[in-house]
Each structure stands twice: as C-alpha cells, then as structure tokens.
Amino acid sequence: MSSNKASPVTKLFNACSPALVWLLSGFYFLVFSFDISVPLTLDKFDPGPTLLPRLLGAGLLCGGLVQILHNLLVAQTSQIHPAKHGSARLATTVFFFILLLPVAGFHVTAAMFSIIFMFLMKVGWLRAILSTTIIVVVIHLIFIEIFMIALPSIPF
C-alpha cells in the first residue's frame, strides 16, 4: 500500500508503529522511576538512583515522538509485517524448551527440542537423531564433566 493513497488513520498508525518501542519503554522507565525510593542517608551531592532513569525515560519518549513526526512529515514508514507462522512456531518450541528445562532436566529436554527443531527445519530423521546425540553428549562433556557446571537435571 502506498503511503500517499493511505487514509489519515492508516498513515498515523504506520507512523506510530515503528516508534512504539521507544514510546512504551520511555513511558515505562519514566513512570516507574517515581517508584524508586530515595534513601534518607543519600549524600547531598549524589543526584540519586532516580536521575538517570528519568533522563533516559524522557529521552526515549522524545525520541519516539521525533520519530513519529519524522515519519509523518517525510512519509517514510517502515511497516511492521505480521509475524509469519514459522517464527511463532519456532519461538514457541524454544519457549517450551526453556520452560521444561527445570522440570525434565537438560538432557531429556535438549534431546526432545533438538529432534523437533530439526524436524521443523526439514532435517532427515536419522541425521536429526545422530546430530542430537552428538550435541547433547558434547554439551554434557564440556559443561558438566569439564567445567563442572550443574545444568538442570531431573528433580527426582
């Protein structure tokens, strides 16, 4: 859709959407900076823990507003395309991988995730199983055996 033929509402939406990140984060840091308590013992020359969150919050808000103005005036908008199916599916797989880590332990979760992820990436079954075994064994050797890092294990 060309931005010249777009309705004013669409134009405004297209101008605002890329600036949402800055506006929302600016609003968040600015508003919640008022929740930060200032200690009574604060050095009288120390601007305190609230100065920079407020400055940055205000700066991000201004940045977002300037970007909206710029997008409206120059009419160059970078529209956000809806997320594709693939991205949601893969992100969900990673989400469940992390979610199940403390429940089923690293070895089981990583093996399940690896096979499913490779299947989604159209890797053959045999290759997927072989690669999964190698990845899990290599990570076990590096992190658990050599570096002695306690990766999540099955809790029972």
Add this chain to the structure above:
Amino acid sequence: MTFGIFVGSTPGLTATMAVALIIPFSFQLEKEAALAMVIGVSFTAIFAGDIPATFLRIPGTPASAAATLDAHHLALKGKGKQTLLVNLLCSTLGGVLGVVMLIVLAPQLAAFALEFGPFEYFWLCITGLILGVTVSSGRRPFVGLSAAGLGFAFSLVGVDPLTNQSRFVFNIGELSEGLNFIPAMIGLFGMSEVLKTVVGDSADRHKTPVPGPFRLRESLSIILRHFPTVVQSAITGTAIGALPGAGADIAAWGAYGVSEKTTLKPNPPFGQGNWKGVISPTGANNSAVAAAWIPALVFGVPGDAVTAIVLGAFLVYDITPGPTLFESGNADFIFSIALITQVFLIPAGILGILFFSQIAKLPRGIILTAVVIFSVVGAFAMNNSLTDVWVMFGFGIFGVLLERQRVPLAPLILGMILGPKIEEYLRTGLISYRGEFSAAFTSHISRAFVILLAGIVLFPLLRFLRKKRVN
C-alpha cells in the same frame, strides 16, 4: 591455550570465565608454568571469541561484538577461513605491539592512567558509546542513539550500586542482580539470528557462512596493505586497555570507530565486509589485554576483570605486584611469557579455525539447532540461573522485532555494557566535586574528550551539509 580457544569460542563463556576456571588447575603447577597457563588462556580466549562471531554472528566474548559486523559478512561471501586468518594474524600483531608497549611504556602509561578521575572515565565511556553508535548505526544515527539509550535504561534494572535501592525490580528477587548483558548479547545476536534466518526476515537467509580456503598470500597482502590500521588499532587498544576498568570490549569498539572515521571512502562500506572492520577490533582487543597488565603490574590496580582475577592468583604464586615486581625479575618473566604466547596463538588459533570451519559445513538446520541449545546453555552457565535464559530468550525476540524496524542492535548492547559505568562515574564525580558538574570540564584529559566528542558528532553533520550544498 587450546583451553582458551575452546572457552572463548563457546558463546556464553567469556575470557574472564576461562581464566577463572583455569586458575584452580594452575595452583597444582610450578609458578612459571602456572603463569604461562593463565596468561596464555587470557590472550587466546579473546581471539577465539571472534570465531563464532565470524561463522555464526554470535560473539564468543563481549570483546568480539564489534567483529560480528564485517567478519560475518565476509564469511557469507565464502571467506570465512580467510577472514579468521587475517583476524588471527592481526590479533597476534596487535598483541605483540601491545606487549612491546607494555615493556617500553609501562611506567609512563600507568602514571597517565592514574590521572584519570571519575569525570575523565565518564567522558571516556560517553565517547566510546557515541563512537559505537555513529559507527554501527549507518545512516540512522538517531535510531542508533535511541537504541543505546534503551540499552542504558535496561542496564539500570536491579540494585543501585551506590545506594542499594532497587530499581524496576517489582519484588522479583532474580531481577535484583540486574539484567546481565551477556545473556542479552547471546539473545540479540544469536537467538534473533536463528529466528530471522528461519522465517526469512534476514536478507542473508539463503546464505550460510562458507569457510572457503585460507588464501595465505592474499591474506598477508591484505594485512600489509592495512598495516597502518593494525598499528593504529594496537595504539588505540593499548591506550584504552591501560585504563583501569576500560577493558577489551571498549577498546574494540573504539578502534573500530577510529578506523571508520579516518577512512575517507570505504569500499565496501563498514559493516558490509570491509577488511578494516575486521582488522581494527581484533588488533585492538588483543593489545588491550596486554595493556590491561600495565596498571596491574606497576600499581597492582587491575585493568580489567581478567587481570583482577590473576592479581588474586599472584598472591598464591607468591608474586607481589608493584614496583618491586620489576626488581625481582618477575616482570621480565611475565613479559616474555606474554610475547611467547603471541607466537603460539597462531597454531592454536588455526586449530580452532579448522575445527569451527568443519562445523560450519554442516546442514543449516543442524547448525541453527546447535546455536539455540548452546545459547540456552551458555546463558545458563554464566550464573547457573534460568532467569538469564529467559533474559536471553526475551532479548532474542526483541532483537527480531528491532531488526524488522532496521534498528541496529550493537548500540543497544553497548548501552548495556557502558551504562552502569557511565552512571557510576558521573555520580562518583559529582560526589567528589561537591555537586559541581563544571568540574567535568576542568582537566586537560576531560577537555580533550569533549573536543573529540564534538568532532565525532559534528564532522558527519558538516560532511552531510557540504554534500547537500554541492548537490
């Protein structure tokens, strides 16, 4: 050194971690062997961080983040091994120059470093941040600046180090330690790249990094052609590395910025596979590692986290840092080990490159799956914390959203790294000078930084206006 290559090239395991992990083993060795082991690991781990940055666009260590810009582009063009060979040789050259400067200039540079007060450090960090923003944002410096501001704001989450007050924690215990920038970096660069590549958002979705041949002759001619850049980066790296607390990551970005600003017509542009973009950060980060030893050896003040850990181990080795170190002959021993390490870095580095280039030949589906699992494990391994894994995942999704809007990711991570330092130096400076911000402009060093900063901001603006007038 092989251990250093191994740890440095594993995303999530930093050079600091490599040294921390090797020190318990070193206690079982003779003093000389233990020192050689620890120094060897610190140098190799910094280079090794560039290997996954080149092949996978995941920096192995924070000092390798600047290397992802050009090196990964070159790997996509089938020059993976050649890029890493140039990287390795320049890293060695940078390291040798850094060690030579350490030997020759140690006392003078250390005295200069001690002139830095909180405001001087404040300006140094601001200059590093702005330089990083202008370099990595291309034609959208304003968006880059916003990204750096957002990264800075993220870095404020947690307990305020000066007053111990919680900020943006909302009674979530895990957040009180703040958002660690290493899981964030793994998420932004690693996880987001996987999601982007898979769904086809990435312009390079059909391209996979190709190791290609080493092309030794061509690589040597590239280094010879850009030798001034190697020297310039080594000097920048040494100057920044000698400052306590500055570190190899700021040195890498600083050298990259200096290189970009001093190149009149870069072809190809920086960030799109320019050799200077590969040479400058790698030359600087290794020389910064050497330079970090200057204040450590002369005054016992650690230059970075790695030297801080090693200084602690020195006590076990019965070595006392300070002026007596030079009289006892221990300093000469340390210098010679640092030089020999640079020579052995080449075979150890080549082994690492050969190993990684075999991995890069695997089908894309297998590599991407391994990247996700290593990202999760790497994020977890930092503090044995699942919160860090969620932070990595969150930043991965956030990275995809930002890149869809063509927001550069490097300034965001730079803001997270430098943010806490900027805040600490600013507030400590204000407390020391009784609230007078004008004191930030009184010393020669501060003024020099302000002038440099003005130049960085105004020079591109004037160039843009002149171009407009000519057109």
